[in-house]
Amino acid sequence: MKDSTVKTGVQILVHSLLRHGVTDIVFSPGSRNAPLVVGIVGSGKFKTISLPDERSAAFFALGIAQQTGRPVPVICTSGSALLNYAPAVAEAFYQRIPFLVISADRPLEWIDQGDGQTIRQAGVYSNFIDYQVSLPVEPATETQEWLYHREVETAVNLSVKGPVHINIPFEEPLYAQKVETIRERESIHFPEVKKYLSDAVISSLREQWKQAKRKMIIVGQQDRDPRFITLLDALLNDDDTAVLVENTSNIVHQRAVHCIDRxxxxxxxxxxxxxxDLLITFGGAVVSKKIKAFLRSANLKHWRIGEDMPFMDTYKHLTQSIPVSPVDFLEQFTAGLEVKVTSGFGNKWKMADYKAIDLHNACLSELSFCDLKVMEIVHDSIPEKSVLHLGNSSVVRYAQLFDPLRFVTYRSNRGTSGIDGCVSTAAGAAYADTKSAHTLVVGDISFFYDSNALWNQFLTTNLRIIVIHNGGGGIFRIIPGPDTTAQLDDYFVTQHAYSAEYICKAFDITYLSASSEEELELNIAELYRPVENNRPVLLEVFTPGTVNDKYLKEYFKTLGNG
Incomplete structure (x- = not known):
């Protein structure tokens, strides 16, 4: 027996989190969530931290969950606090990351009655949540305790697959404690179910595969999965099949086309x-806008493999949505699959890829200092067996022009593709995985937008941040449209002359800078050296913002004329 919060509902929650293996919990400071702090931190059973900026806290928790594969509860007070979690909740929803929001609330009778920090919290994430429940104020009977237990167990189980929201109203007193009195209950478990396609379905799919002369497989964003790669090998080595991947697919194979746009x-x-004539897709988001446009114009059949969002028709030709895991599908589909070469379609794609590599290397050898040149130098400096986090907008697009590094894991927030939590997510991942080096490459606008990620006493020294500073949102000079307007610089690029130097000084982050290829080569070697303050190190690389788009367009022109 030990002291805990007087709130029986919180005691039930604590026991459920422990039974389901939750280890890390991120708090945002507040008062209404005091029973959750007292009950969870007071238990001494969890690794808990508190971060003052709610948006950053949620993305930090997201980074931990990305790295560990376990749900990480993020807990806040009532009012607008939980609205600041929304960007991370949406990212978890579209990227299918384990995630659990627990929000404190005012009692129902005080909603819309002018009470402080009181908003309509129930259902606030309705458009991008897997499960949500707003619990009663406090269970007063055995039946109400059963209700709490049942709902909490359901939510924690479902949070393993995506974001879940538990909203708990609390009456005062909020800080009171007592000896824990609830009776222990058995867990409710939702076991993983292995799904199989019928023999008739597999036979039909194999026949369609056999009839197709030009087959293409595209693998989107996913974690590294050795079993998936092993099973895919039979199709990778099929000369009729082109296999296109991106670095966020975390696949490196000599037969794959790694750089789609190139x-x-x-x-x-x-x-x-x-x-x-047949397209098969696995995994999540694909960065390349060009491949989407290319395939949408085709006359083809498309099989989408995966349990999430089965009706997503990215390429406008969906004919088969197969709601089983990629590994389960490949185990069935490739078992005894006969491969006969008839068209050499896969070889044709790979030969184009080899030609693109040669022209890519020749072009970069002549390139002046710019964003693309910086990405080449950064790419060559990433430590082996490390994690590379890619910021959104231009950074993740530049990265797709370079063959993936075999012993590097790639991560990026491509669920919603927003810039709002890139730094915080990488910081959370580094915190969860201190044995590996974690490098974040991010643009200046993305960095400044999420600079509160550095307002964090739990940052770890295995995190390195490279800010490519071109004086604004360089992506808007690259994509077609913004450059035709008179508002390009002020309303799209958002030009500025700020630096990360004094932000780093404010938060005790070692700061390095470079404004030329020679300085970059020198300071990127310094970037990974140990530092005395056991905090991250940031390298800010200043590039000529008004010419980056011209160099990139010239790069693609050179490839196209090759």
Missing amino acids: TLAIIEAEKEEYLP
């Missing part, structure tokens, strides 16, 4: 010959 530039003049 290869598409090579085949532009004869692209009709590279269109598939």
Whole structure:
């Protein structure tokens, strides 16, 4: 027996989190959530931290969950606090990351009655949540305790697959404690179910595969999965099958086409010959906008493999949505699959890829100092067996032009593709995995937007941040449209002359800078050296913002003329 909060509902929650293996919990400071602090921190059974900025706290928790594969509760007070969690909740929803929001609330009778820090919290994440429940104020009977137990167990179980929200109203007293009195209950478990397709379905799919002469597989964002890669190997080595991946697919294979946009530039003049008649997709988001446009114009059949969002029709030709895990599908589909070479379609794509590599290397050898050149130098400096976090907008797009590093894990917030939590997510991942080096490459606007990520006493020294500073949102000079307006600099690029130097000084972050290729080569070697304050190190690289788009367009023109 030990002292805990007087709130029986919180005691039930604590026991449920422990039974389901939750280890890390992130708090945001407040008062209404005091029973949760007293009950959870007071138990001494969890690794708990408190971060003052709610938006950053939620993305920090997201980074831990990305790295560990376990739900990480993020807990806040009532009012607007939980609205600040919304960007991270949406990212978890579309990226399918384990995530659990627990919000304190005012009692129902005080909603919309002018009480402080009181808003309509129930259902606030309705558009991007897997499960949500607003519990009664406090269980007073055995039946109400059963209700709490049942709902909490359901929520914690479902949080393993995606975001879940538990909203708990609390009456005062909030800080009172007592000896724990609840009776222990058995857990409710939702076991993982292995799904199989019928023999008839597998036979039909194999027949369609056999009939298709030009087959293409695209793998989107996913964690590294050796079993998936092993099973995919039979299709990777099929000369009729082109397998396209991105670095966020975390697949490195000599037969794969790793840089989609780079290869598409090579085949532009004869692209009709590279269109598939059968497309199979695995994984999550694909960065390349060009491959989406390329395939949407084709006449093809598309099989989407995966349990999440089965009706997502990215390429406008969905004919089969197969709601089983990629590994389960490949185990069935490839078992005894006969491979006969008839078209050499996969070889054709790979030969274009080889040509693109040669032109890519020749182009970069002549390139002046710019964003693309910086990405080349950064790419070559990433330590082996480390984690590389890619910021959104131009950074993640530049990264797709370089072959993935074999012993590096790639991560990026491509669920919603927002810039709002790039730094915090990488910081959370580094915190969860202190044995690995974690490098975040991020643009200046993304960094400044999430600079409160450095307002964090739990940052770890295995985190390195590289800010590519081109004086604004360089992506808007690259994509077509903004450059045709008179508002380009002020309303799209958002030009500025700020630096990260004094932000780093405020938060005790070692600061380095570079404004040329020579300085970058020198300071990137310094970047990974140990530091005395056991905090992260940041390298800010200043590039000429008004010419980066010209160099990138010239790069693609060179490939296209090759």
